[in-house]
Amino acid sequence: MTQHDTMISIRNVGKRFGPVVAVEDACFDIRRGEFFSILGASGSGKTTLLRILAGFEAATSGAVFIDGAQMDAVPPHQRPVNMVFQNYAIFPHLNVRDNIGFGLRKLKLDRAERQKRIGAMLDLIKLPGFGDRHADQLSGGQRQRVALARALILRPKVLLLDEPLGALDKQLREQMQIELRALQRSVGITFVLVTHDQEEALTLSDRIAVMADGRVLQVDTPAGLYERPCSRRVAGFVGNMNFLPARVLSQAGGATSIDIPGCGTTCSIATKRLEHCSSDISLAIRPERITLHRSRPAAPAIAVAGVLRDRMYLGERTHFQIELEPGGATVAVSSSTMKAEALGTIGPGAQVWLSWPEDALIPLGNE
Amino acid sequence: MTERFEFHKPNRALQLYAGLFMAMLYVPILFIPLFSFSDGLYIRFPIESFTLRWYAELFERTAVLRALENSVRVAVSVAIVSTVLGVFAAKALARYRIPGRGPILGFILLPLVVPPIIFGVALLLLVSALKIPLSLYTIAAGHIIICLPFAIATLLPRFEGYDAAMEEAAADLGENGWWVFWRVTVPIILPGIVASLLLTFTVSFDEFVMAFFLGGTDLTLPLYIWGQLRIPRAFPVVLALGTLILLFSFALVFIGLRIGRRGAIKLVDRG
Numbered sequence: 001m002t003q004h005d006t007m008i009s010i011r012n013v014g015k016r017f018g019p020v021v022a023v024e025d026a027c028f029d030i031r032r033g034e035f036f037s038i039l040g041a042s043g044s045g046k047t048t049l050l051r052i053l054a055g056f057e058a059a060t061s062g063a064v065f066i067d068g069a070q071m072d073a074v075p076p077h078q079r080p081v082n083m084v085f086q087n088y089a090i091f092p093h094l095n096v097r098d099n100i101g102f103g104l105r106k107l108k109l110d111r112a113e114r115q116k117r118i119g120a121m122l123d124l125i126k127l128p129g130f131g132d133r134h135a136d137q138l139s140g141g142q143r144q145r146v147a148l149a150r151a152l153i154l155r156p157k158v159l160l161l162d163e164p165l166g167a168l169d170k171q172l173r174e175q176m177q178i179e180l181r182a183l184q185r186s187v188g189i190t191f192v193l194v195t196h197d198q199e200e201a202l203t204l205s206d207r208i209a210v211m212a213d214g215r216v217l218q219v220d221t222p223a224g225l226y227e228r229p230c231s232r233r234v235a236g237f238v239g240n241m242n243f244l245p246a247r248v249l250s251q252a253g254g255a256t257s258i259d260i261p262g263c264g265t266t267c268s269i270a271t272k273r274l275e276h277c278s279s280d281i282s283l284a285i286r287p288e289r290i291t292l293h294r295s296r297p298a299a300p301a302i303a304v305a306g307v308l309r310d311r312m313y314l315g316e317r318t319h320f321q322i323e324l325e326p327g328g329a330t331v332a333v334s335s336s337t338m339k340a341e342a343l344g345t346i347g348p349g350a351q352v353w354l355s356w357p358e359d360a361l362i363p364l365g366n367e
Numbered sequence: 368m369t370e371r372f373e374f375h376k377p378n379r380a381l382q383l384y385a386g387l388f389m390a391m392l393y394v395p396i397l398f399i400p401l402f403s404f405s406d407g408l409y410i411r412f413p414i415e416s417f418t419l420r421w422y423a424e425l426f427e428r429t430a431v432l433r434a435l436e437n438s439v440r441v442a443v444s445v446a447i448v449s450t451v452l453g454v455f456a457a458k459a460l461a462r463y464r465i466p467g468r469g470p471i472l473g474f475i476l477l478p479l480v481v482p483p484i485i486f487g488v489a490l491l492l493l494v495s496a497l498k499i500p501l502s503l504y505t506i507a508a509g510h511i512i513i514c515l516p517f518a519i520a521t522l523l524p525r526f527e528g529y530d531a532a533m534e535e536a537a538a539d540l541g542e543n544g545w546w547v548f549w550r551v552t553v554p555i556i557l558p559g560i561v562a563s564l565l566l567t568f569t570v571s572f573d574e575f576v577m578a579f580f581l582g583g584t585d586l587t588l589p590l591y592i593w594g595q596l597r598i599p600r601a602f603p604v605v606l607a608l609g610t611l612i613l614l615f616s617f618a619l620v621f622i623g624l625r626i627g628r629r630g631a632i633k634l635v636d637r638g
């Protein structure tokens with residue numbers, strides 16, 4: 001990646017509030033024009049990191065560069081970023097038009113130009129004719145749009161969004177996700193979005209940073225996070241995941257031989273990623289990568305027996321819970337309902353077999 | 368018919384108590400306007416006939432008008448100064464994580480309970496030690512001390528009542544500290560500012576003890592009234608004056624409380 005492609009560079013940034021470490025040694029880049037998300041559970045330090053980018057918090061250590069310029073000494077009102085606040089912070093004493101035009105004062109536009117720009121923003125957020133409404137006459141979704149317009153009218157290099165959809169109900173949230181993505185494409189501005197909702201992050205983002213306890217665990221594309229999580233925590237946080245306890249038997253020439261005690265089987269995986277190895281590891285496997293059979297399948301080398309414990313119909317998909325050994329670990333299997341129907345009417349207690357392609361197993365260290 | 372259980376049943380005893388309470392509070396005060404319209408020189412029932420002549424006499428006395436002017440000048444200055452100081456103090460208390468916020472707040476609100484006579488004597492000692500001549504200025508200084516807690520107590524809830532993210536949003540949109548204060552903070556707390564101005568004006572306008580200790584030859588209205596009380600012939604005029612002050616104070620406090628409590632904002636609509 002060249003310097004030119006980087007919009008934000010976060011270099012070893014840390015932040016303490018007294019004894020609380022809110023962000024620890026964050027180090028990653030955000031590319032120009034990218035829709036970037038910071039994903040993490042509540043309290044993981046996402047907001048703090050975003051506020052460091054906006055200039056509301058000073059990092060305790062490290063440095064932030066935006067478009068090549070170091071930001072540490074630059075106050076918020078001089079940074080080329082704008083923010084959509086978690087509860088929108090719409091000015092209660094101004095109507096929609098003056099809220100959106102708030103940042104234009106310094107540009108010293110004449111009246112006509114000012115109105116033109118505000119009108120264009122009102123059209124962009126699909127609220128034409130709402131200019132004279134008061135803040136307290138807006139619904140949650142409308143407030144969110146006004147907050148977006150107010151920030152975007154200044155054409156910032158980066159738009160920061162702190163859980164912008166968190167306050168909306170599910171249906172509106174999904175609609176706004178689509179609009180937000182379309183908006184980002186049309187304005188071409190770098191978006192940095194903070195969310196605790198992994199689905200939202202996966203749907204919206206070009207790339208995602210996963211945070212936990214103030215640390216950035218992995219920065220990757222949605223597919224990368226989903227298919228190649230680098231740790232158990234990331235794997236457990238993004239999507240559903242089964243973890244099978246396993247032991248490394250031998251490692252030789254790019255192939256690793258692994259024993260999976262719970263399955264009574266040994267398998268060999270082609271991988272180069274087990275440097276960290278203690279011999280006890282976990283094998284992660286997505287529920288939808290597992291195939292369910294009523295009798296022992298002939299084709300794959302590995303097939304594991306189990307007992308069906310539960311079956312849940314979820315419309316397009318059907319979920320199964322399989323117990324591998326009596327009283328032992330259960331594995332979640334997700335199958336398309338069509339395939340599940342093909343298995344016939346199996347209920348709890350039925351003997352089943354599981355199989356998976358070899359590349360579905362992701363070896364992960366136990367932290 | 369069975370009687371339903373009502374948790375919020377009207378309570379007779381409590382209603383009676385509230386009624387008595389209000390009576391105790393306001394009946395004595397009502398004697399002032401009542402006798403200000405009495406034609407006799409003395410406070411005594413039955414009132415024989417009613418008149419407006421005390422009011423007419425009131426406006427012929429230049430000393431009254433001068434005292435009124437002094438009082439207004441002091442009260443206006445005190446209201447402005449203590450409200451401005453109150454805004455900054457309330458902002459600091461509400462917005463910054465100050466260590467020992469509780470004790471500081473208690474200390475600031477202390478003048479509400481310290482007898483004015485203590486403050487009066489203390490300030491008089493200070494002022495004479497510094498050889499500052501007693502005047503309307505020294506009265507105003509004393510009043511600012513009394514009024515500041517009122518200003519802060521009125522303004523603090525307004526600062527605590529809105530999200531600090533408003534100010535961050537304004538900064539984020541390119542405004543420096545001064546402009547954030549002017550374009551966001553002031554409009555949002557404006558009802559509190561108006562309420563504080565009215566309240567502190569009233570407190571200063573009616574204040575006697577501090578004015579008594581710290582006043583020079585220029586009299587404020589309460590001092591003038593005090594002086595007149597020794598002259599029996601002047602008493603009905605004092606009652607007339609008292610009635611007008613009472614009305615005026617009630618009106619100001621009422622307006623102040625109304626604005627202070629209101630959702631705000633419509634007041635500063637720039638539409």
Ligand SMILES: Nc1ncnc2c1ncn2[C@@H]1O[C@H](COP(=O)(O)OP(=O)(O)O)[C@@H](O)[C@H]1O
Pocket residue numbers: 017020021022040041042043044045046047048049
């Ligand atoms: N102003 C602050 N003072 C003290 N601790 C704070 C402050 N802001 C955040 N924290 C702490 O830092 C941690 C991360 O908070 P935050 O960044 O808000 O997390 P998130 O946005 O991921 O929920 C939390 O433990 C929180 O309590």
Ligand SMILES: [Mg+2]
Pocket residue numbers: 046047048
């Ligand atoms: Mg947060």
